[in-house]
Amino acid sequence: QSALTQPASVSGTPGQSITISCTGTSSDIGAYDYVSWYQQRPGRAPKLVIFDVSHRPSGVSNRFSGSKSGNTASLTISGLQADDEADYFCNAYTIYSQRVFGGGTRVTVL
Amino acid sequence: QVQVVESGGGVVQPGGSLRLTCAVSGFTFSRYTMHWVRQAPGKGLEWVALISYDGNNKDYADSVRGRFTVSRDNSRNTLSLQMTSLRVEDTAVYFCARDLWELLIGYYFDYWGQGTPVTVSS
Numbered sequence: 001q002s003a004l005t006q007p008a009s010v011s012g013t014p015g016q017s018i019t020i021s022c023t024g025t026s027s028d029i030g031a032y033d034y035v036s037w038y039q040q041r042p043g044r045a046p047k048l049v050i051f052d053v054s055h056r057p058s059g060v061s062n063r064f065s066g067s068k069s070g071n072t073a074s075l076t077i078s079g080l081q082a083d084d085e086a087d088y089f090c091n092a093y094t095i096y097s098q099r100v101f102g103g104g105t106r107v108t109v110l
Numbered sequence: 111q112v113q114v115v116e117s118g119g120g121v122v123q124p125g126g127s128l129r130l131t132c133a134v135s136g137f138t139f140s141r142y143t144m145h146w147v148r149q150a151p152g153k154g155l156e157w158v159a160l161i162s163y164d165g166n167n168k169d170y171a172d173s174v175r176g177r178f179t180v181s182r183d184n185s186r187n188t189l190s191l192q193m194t195s196l197r198v199e200d201t202a203v204y205f206c207a208r209d210l211w212e213l214l215i216g217y218y219f220d221y222w223g224q225g226t227p228v229t230v231s232s
Binding site for chain 2: 089
């Protein structure tokens, strides 16, 4: 069982916006703003798409945005595209100096 | 360009040992903390270990502490993970990943290798 809880799947149609939630506790997401999100396409290595809750690395589309409220972080993908089909994992730093992931969310573009 | 290449994976019996290596190029290795992250078949990601850019600081996930040892050779641009007392639940693809920030022990992984598979089975 993963330390952070994500929905198993989220789907949307092209052009739509979707939001993936990531729920933790006051010991991880609620403790710091060290929250990140990773995109993983089948058979590929993960790719960092959001860090520090809401910051995008250079080269990542501005269709990806992140936020946090209390013990829950969220990733929103706007203007959904077929290329966004992938698994998405959240990650947070904990008060125990661990870096914990969520179980992952499969995004399907209908 | 940045390249990260893991090797050393294979099949090992429970209780056995294995050493993984990660070779990097395209950036100044000695300025970056490095991490190992694993992914069990069909499962999510799990952070395993880190070693600071200068090798002076190491940290491990509770699930591997005392069994795995991370090390680095900054003269050879290589990272290693020595795994002992392996368990069936250690079966996974092991990724080597670079920390996002220079000269810090950070929280994010920006460049990843393709991973090397480890199977622990009798």
